[in-house]
Amino acid sequence: MDESRLPLELCELILDASGCEFYVRLRYDTLRACALTCKGWHPRSRYNLLHRVSFRRPQQIERFLSTITANPALADLVHELHVTPADAHRHGFFPIANPQLVTKLRNMRHLALRQFNWDTFPPIYYVFVGKFNLVSSLQISNIMFHSPRDLVHLVRYLPKLNQLSCGVLQFQVSYTPEDCENLCVIRESSACNELYTLTLWNLTDFPPIIRAFGTKVIDMNLQELDASWPWEDTCASVTRYRYLRSISLSLTVDGSPDAWSPTPTAAIKKKREPLVLLKEHFTSLLRSIRSDYMHTISIQLSPSMERSAGGTWHMTYHGTRALALDLICGQEVRDALNSGPLVNLTLLYVHVQENSLAHDAEWWCKTLRERLGPVPREIRAHVDYYAPDIPRGIYSYEQLWGT
Numbered sequence: 473m474d475e476s477r478l479p480l481e482l483c484e485l486i487l488d489a490s491g492c493e494f495y496v497r498l499r500y501d502t503l504r505a506c507a508l509t510c511k512g513w514h515p516r517s518r519y520n521l522l523h524r525v526s527f528r529r530p531q532q533i534e535r536f537l538s539t540i541t542a543n544p545a546l547a548d549l550v551h552e553l554h555v556t557p558a559d560a561h562r563h564g565f566f567p568i569a570n571p572q573l574v575t576k577l578r579n580m581r582h583l584a585l586r587q588f589n590w591d592t593f594p595p596i597y598y599v600f601v602g603k604f605n606l607v608s609s610l611q612i613s614n615i616m617f618h619s620p621r622d623l624v625h626l627v628r629y630l631p632k633l634n635q636l637s638c639g640v641l642q643f644q645v646s647y648t649p650e651d652c653e654n655l656c657v658i659r660e661s662s663a664c665n666e667l668y669t670l671t672l673w674n675l676t677d678f679p680p681i682i683r684a685f686g687t688k689v690i691d692m693n694l695q696e697l698d699a700s701w702p703w704e705d706t707c708a709s710v711t712r713y714r715y716l717r718s719i720s721l722s723l724t725v726d727g728s729p730d731a732w733s734p735t736p737t738a739a740i741k742k743k744r745e746p747l748v749l750l751k752e753h754f755t756s757l758l759r760s761i762r763s764d765y766m767h768t769i770s771i772q773l774s775p776s777m778e779r780s781a782g783g784t785w786h787m788t789y790h791g792t793r794a795l796a797l798d799l800i801c802g803q804e805v806r807d808a809l810n811s812g813p814l815v816n817l818t819l820l821y822v823h824v825q826e827n828s829l830a831h832d833a834e835w836w837c838k839t840l841r842e843r844l845g846p847v848p849r850e851i852r853a854h855v856d857y858y859a860p861d862i863p864r865g866i867y868s869y870e871q872l873w874g875t
Contacts, residue, residue, distance in 0.1 A: 522549035524582075528558040530566050537572050544576070552582040553604075565592050569600035580604055583630075584611040591618050591644070598622065602629030608666075609635040619645040624655055624684045628663045636685065637671040647679050652705075656683040664688065671695070673722075680705030687712045690765075695722040696774070703753050707760035716763035720770040723750050725789045747791040751799040758808035766813050771800060772823035775872050787858060792874035793831070796824065801843040809847060820844075823854045827872045831855070 527533055540547040555568045567573075568585065583604060590597075607630050617623050620643055627636060647655070664686025672678070673695035680702040692710070694701075710716065725746045754771065773796060775787040789796065799805075800822060808814055822836060836853035844851070858872060 518546075519549055522546055524552040524554060525550050526554040526556065527566075527568075528556060530564075533567060533570055533573065537570070537576070540576055541572075547576040548579050550577050550580055552584070553577065553580055554584040554586075555588075556584075556586040557588065562589075569597065569603060571600075571603075574600070574603040577604070579606070581607060582609040582611070583607045584613075585615060586612070587614045589616045590622055591616070598626040598629050601626060602631075604630065606632055608632050609637075611637040612641070613637075613639040614641075616642045616644065619643055620647050620652060620679045620681050621655060624681055627667075627685060631666070633664065633667050635669040635671075636667055637673070639673040639675065641675060641678070643679065647681075649680060652680045655681055669693075672697075676700055678702060682706055682709040683712065685709075688715065689713045690715055690717045691720075692716065692718070693720040695720070695772075696724060697722065698724060699726055699749075701753075703756065707756050710757060710760040711762050714763055715765055716761065717765050718768040718770070719757070719761075719766075720772075721754070721757070722772040722774055723754070724774045724776055725750065725791065726776050745791055745795065747789065747795040747799050751802060751804070754799060755802075755804040755808060758805065758814065761813055764813050764816065766817055768819040768821065769817060770821040770823070773799070773825070775825060787825070787872055789872050796873070797839060797843055801840055806844060809844065809849075815848075817849050819850050819852065821852045821854070823856075825856045825858055825872060827858050829857065 525536065527536070553568075555566065557566055566588070583601075610627065610630060610633055612623075612626075615623075623638070623641065623643075627633065663684065665688060667686045667688055668690040670682075670685060670689045670691070671693040672682075673693070676698055677700045682702070682705050689709075690713075692713070694706070710719070750773075758769075773789065775789045777785050778788055779785055809817065809820075820840070822840065824836065826832075833853045833855045836855060837851050840851050840853065
């Protein structure tokens with residue numbers, strides 16, 4: 473077959489969609505078949521096939537190097553490199569910064585590292601990874617670092633980094649607050665000067681090193697944070713972001729009093745409810761904002777999963793709608809939104825999960841406006857229903873909110 477019977481533009485749109493397939497094997501098989509279909513499909517199929525290269529085993533690197541050495545033009549098609557070892561955390565040395573690879577991948581812009589034990593690398597391997605000096609986006613998840621120093625140096629050795637996403641990280645050595653402070657001030661004036669988007673998600677016992685990632689952050693995303701999150705360091709970082717434009721915050725309403733309070737007495741357990749404590753964090757974060765460019769604040773309340781006495785799992789907010797509304801638009805929040813830089817805020821976006829069909833997005837928006845008062849900003853609410861009569865997955869969704 474020499475040519476397609478469909479318009480080439482339509483075919484290329486289909487091929488581009490195939491190139492976005494999440495599962496590597498399906499994407500590879502589909503695009504390889506498309507590349508062999510006809511001459512008209514071959515260039516676009518090859519472009520999508522090589523746009524994102526994924527390595528699962530070290531020997532794949534050598535085979536890939538043989539391919540691009542035989543046909544150097546193919547190396548220029550690679551824009552993303554994903555390295556996810558098949559034997560997570562149990563493999564030996566994985567040469568992700570092979571000297572030949574670094575030299576040949578001249579157009580690579582996105583680097584994703586997953587499921588590594590960083591101790592398998594030489595102590596200064598971040599220097600070699602930094603040879604990918606045009607990388608603008610770095611995603612690291614499920615990585616075991618020796619210490620916070622390794623993470624900070626890995627980020628700082630990528631001079632063109634614009635976007636950083638970190639999730640599910642662990643550290644074998646804990647740093648004291650003093651050590652973290654020293655790590656943050658090293659090269660503070662010149663570090664991460666092009667890092668504009670910072671996404672941190674699902675990080676337990678994350679050390680207070682956010683300030684080590686520079687001062688130029690424009691969009692900050694904090695997702696799936698638990699009670700161990702370093703809020704003081706976060707607020708100090710936000711204060712230094714003079715061009716901050718948006719903050720997206722996902723708060724999990726964890727019901728464990730021991731995690732929330734340093735002195736979990738019976739009285740404190742009763743008084744310091746999870747939603748009340750989250751309000752303190754949210755308010756302190758709002759008060760830390762100094763940027764005159766703030767446009768959007770997104771807040772997502774996520775219930776926690778708990779096992780009932782019968783062994784089934786259910787979701788709960790450990791509170792009432794009144795407490796949730798007080799978190800989002802209590803007096804302290806209203807004061808913060810109506811003073812300082814936040815008077816220019818354009819959009820407040822609220823994402824909640826409901827179990828009552830009577831409280832739809834319109835109800836939440838109306839209630840938020842009434843509670844916040846006549847503020848010159850748009851409010852949007854997204855409501856995801858988990859009513860008892862709506863089956864979801866394998867869980868038992870009981871009442872999320874109190875009366």
